[in-house]
Amino acid sequence: MVSAAAAVVAPVMRPRIARAWMLGEALTLGVASTVHAGYLVPGHAHAHARIAEAVIATVLVLASVETWLRPAHARRAAIFGQGFALLGTLVGLGTIVAGIGPGSTGDVVYHALLLAILVAGLTWAVRCRRV
Numbered sequence: 001m002v003s004a005a006a007a008v009v010a011p012v013m014r015p016r017i018a019r020a021w022m023l024g025e026a027l028t029l030g031v032a033s034t035v036h037a038g039y040l041v042p043g044h045a046h047a048h049a050r051i052a053e054a055v056i057a058t059v060l061v062l063a064s065v066e067t068w069l070r071p072a073h074a075r076r077a078a079i080f081g082q083g084f085a086l087l088g089t090l091v092g093l094g095t096i097v098a099g100i101g102p103g104s105t106g107d108v109v110y111h112a113l114l115l116a117i118l119v120a121g122l123t124w125a126v127r128c129r130r131v
Contacts, residue, residue, distance in 0.1 A: 013128035015067040015074035021121050022064045022081050025114070029057035029085070032110060036102065046102045049092065056088040078125035086118040 031040070033053035038045030063081025067074040093111045095101030 010127055010129045011124075013075040013078070013125070013130055015071040018074050018078040018125065019064045019067040021124075022060045022067075022078065025082070025085060025117060025121065026057040026060035026064070028110075028114060028117075029053045029060065033057060041106075044102065044104065044106075048095075049102055049107075052088060052092060056085045059084050072130065075125055075128055075130050079122065082118055082122040082125060086115070086122060089114050089118060 030053070033050045035041050035044050036046045036050035036053060060081045063077040063084075066077035066081075070077075089111060092101060093108075093115070096103045096107060096111065101107070
């Protein structure tokens with residue numbers, strides 16, 4: 001007799017979905033980096049946050065490219081890219097809590113929303129099986 005949990009089949013990793021999800025995350029980080037460069041919102045320039053967000057966005061874009069070049073590795077790329085982004089976002093949130101990083105209400109809300117999006121994407125990637 002097969003248990004109910006064993007009967008549930010994990011969803012298949014869809015490289016196109018993983019790519020779109022990570023590019024969306026990268027886009028939000030790119031916009032945040034632009035804000036912290038002082039271009040979009042005056043008074044919110046923060047060089048360290050700008051660099052960190054740009055690096056995380058770049059890793060997500062590279063992970064997205066991996067899903068296109070090697071679709072069989074999409075799951076691994078999605079886990080790595082979003083795991084890196086999640087770790088970097090947690091570091092950013094830690095700097096806010098420690099009073100080192102930018103601490104506006106917008107920064108806190110952005111980090112909270114980004115964490116939720118990254119956790120959702122990473123959870124999906126981990127639960128998926130390979131193509």
